[in-house]
Amino acid sequence: MMDSTAQNTTGPLDGVRVIDLSTVVMGPYAAQILGDLGADVIKIESPSDTVRLGEYRNTRGMTPLNLNVNRNKRSVSLNLKDEAAREQALTLIDTADVLITNMRHGALDRLGLAYSQIAARNPRLVYAHAQGFRSDSERAGNAAYDETVQAASGLVDVANRAIGKPVYLPTILGDKVSALTIVYSVLAALLHRSKAGAGQHVEIPMTDTVLAFNLVEHLAGHVFEPPVGSTGFPLSMAKGHRAVPTRDGLACVIPYGPQNFRDFFNSAGRTDLAKDPRVNGEAIADADIDALMDLVEECSPGLTTEEWERICAKHSIPMAPVLELDRAGEDPYVREGHLLDVVEHPSEGAIHTVGIPVRFSATPGSIRRLAPLPGQHTDEVFRELATRR
Template structure:
């Protein structure tokens, strides 16, 4: 494991990276918006997270060592400054508007109705700051009759067809065991904002960017699963056959689990030959893409039957020698000790100023000239309120009035 580094010693005011000089207002909660703005922060943006006096709901998640500093909050809020404001109060809303006035980007997942009631809708803020890139992301399009419906990850997985894909593959419309919609949409927010920033830099003019989660996830799902319905009239059913076939899963080896994936005709011949089954190497069922499409289930069954005859290491050696795609199944607990992840710095053990020693998941991006950096770890609720309000020109008395409703997190 890497040596523990002291994150508290890294100066929070130092901003480096491709987005150096870009100010982002994070008016988002839970995972999707905060994860997107953390990515922008990793790339060098100055991210100011506006939270209600009770904090972002993510701060309530368990496990946690101290109130408001749950594991999930630590994983989506680094490289930010936390400002706690009551947006329903005149002073809190005025401070938020002052922050927006000089910002480059605002990201929010508040529902359209709430944004209009607070005067934080795009039209109002674009009048205040014409260069603002305003990104709103919610479950459904803002111009639809579902605009103000609550939408968590599971709702979006259901409404976008993801749960149906699980039904087609497993027989039950279950949810993916990860907050897939939140994280895919977070990545979509990040690249959409970057595109709008390029336009802003070229023209001096901002724009509204909307990321409706259900639409985003349906588009994501249909890349391969529109399949035969890509054509009109359809040339086949919905669903990407290779993924939908029973048996499309990791296989049990003599001592563990692995993904053994002979993909091409060459791979298949090499696999069955090395496995001691030359009779299957040139089996017409697997000889070309058209035949395989009809017999994927049988191909997977043959691989599964052979997999248990050797250890995971033995299969790794065979597949490596024959350039056959292969990977052992990583147990998540092992990631923190796997040299592949620790040597790259992706998983790093560091010291948090208030939470002590913890394991941080760093950015996986590798940019040669402007690498992502971690300048400060997840802040406590309202940690930077006084600092940021002072930058806005608020007096100590005004700051005290604005912050009096913020609970202590110590």
Template sequence: MQAPGNNSGPLAGVRVVDLSTVVMGPYAAQILGDLGADVVKIESPRDTVRNGTVHRTPGMTPLNLNVNRNKRSIALNLKDEQEHASALELVHGADILITNMRIDALRRLHMDYDSLAEANPKLIYAHAQGFRPDSDRATLAAYDETVQAASGLLDIASRAGDIGAPVVLPGIFADKVSALTIVYSVLAALVHQRATGEGQLVEVPMTDTLLAFNMVEHLQGKIFEPPMGETGFPLSMNKGHRARPTKDGHAMIIPYSPQNCRDLFHAAGRDDLAADPRVNGEFIDAKADGAAIAELIESVTPNLTTAEWIEVCTEHSIPVGPVLRLDEADADPYVREGHLLDVAEHPSEGSYRVIGTPMRFSRTPASVRRHAPLPGQDGAEILAELGATETAGQE
């Protein structure tokens, strides 16, 4: 971990105000912080990422430690006149504001885009919520699960698994995909701001974002009008599209081409299967033959160990990957060599694992410079920078 003052990332000199809660906004702001931006988080006393039973210090939960690193924290009650004024002053000096507050609440606080852009024309105002603000769903409370449902992701998962009832994917997918969309959107707006001095409103509706993400491959035959087929990417919807059993465990072995399949069958000692006409054409018809070929593949993969299959697949350019168990991730050689889960010392929490930055820059490396702060721990410093004489919100 670099020292707090060693800020050499590509966004060094960019000021971000994080006025968001839960995962989407904080994760987006954390990434900007990893890239070198100075991120000031205006703390809410009801931020759910600080709620949980797994902690050493109240409020310092695993989720909070992950999404609020590389930030300075100030606790401000936006309903208090003086503290509200401090929040406005922070935003007036910022390049980027990220918020997921409801538009009606922002208007009541005079923190909507129109109000803030008048005082800070260069402000990039990123507003994210579940549905488009000009739609009839604008006021619906949105959570990851509801956005997964409204974007078609539950339908994709249930059809692919032949489950029947819609099933929620076990992860905060809508929030995190939307967070990444916020990041690249505000970076694009930052390029414009640097060229012209103009800020702008950037809206990221979660449902629209995840639906667009899902439809890249799953729109399929419905892309044409009239339709030439159903929705759903055949390979992904194939019931056999899963990890294969090996002699000592499982591996994700995905022979995409007919040549991949033939090489796999030869390696398993099954030359007879390599002669199957379904793997001797120009391509594999995933919809018609995918399930049957998957059964043939799974009938031979137990012949070799995972390590042996990785060697075979590497030799023949067959896509392959070991199945990482989360509980064993910290011991995985790839994870360790990439410093993806290094142990660091938090000033108040002691030893903990820090998720590494996945991107690499040859000249302006991303870095983790600050541990996630205690609620409001940087308030005095931030207010001093604003020229304040009182430490509002630090009690």
């Protein structure tokens, strides 16, 4: 189904070359998305790339995380501390449309890979640099991981106020939101280049990105000056903002507005609750949300998840079964959308690969290569480079 050596590309970014000079998740994930959309992505890496650390089945370095963020790429192994290898990297970057890196400024300067140095050679390059903090801030050189970004962007405060514990969200949200921001920023810069003829430096600070993401709803009453209420989106911060049990599982049932609540309670056989004054006004008061969601949880075990799904669809009540990750491949929605398929990797055998979620009517993306072995394409890429000279 997929050929790891396929050369033909499809998708809206066919013809765009991306150099992935990044590690861990944020940069590699962004570069993979560009590859899914048709770009020729070349990953410059060393054997110590941290995304390749961890458990593996057949081949050292072919970890689950690596397999999930490095498909649709060719891997070139170069030790950038070596002068000859560094010149090879620069020669390769000369052919690129986009460079993605999360190396610190000091390291980039020492290696001759800072934007000012690269732009002199390739003025059409879109240079996307992602770091934990803004380059003009006092924190510019500080080490940053997803947890530090969650703390600095207010996500930990939101969790602490919602559940009473200053926990980190159990997903690397900072990395992945920043990766998506890299993608749209790169696309915007490519559009500008098509008009102006020149590339540019694009800085993506993770903390700034996630803070902006967080404040969309959680700035709340502090949107106004002076404030007209507290920060924190009321529904998201409500104690009752949780999945509820059904007769045979768990489901997200989120009635929005009085009619949704009345339809839910009537369907549960609780006509008394459907007559409650709290669900018969023009809107649901913020102060009543917790108590009403407690009543939803009280009623929900009366029917199966499938029964609730039919009822909620009939009455336009937002609802979804809770997907168990261990059984994701069995879920009809996931299976029918090819969101998680089993494919044959050349070295790792049968693996699950996550599908491309976006659909283009004229230029669909594709999975042309599964994640490569470290340095698998070094000779191939430099043979191609030699023929272009």
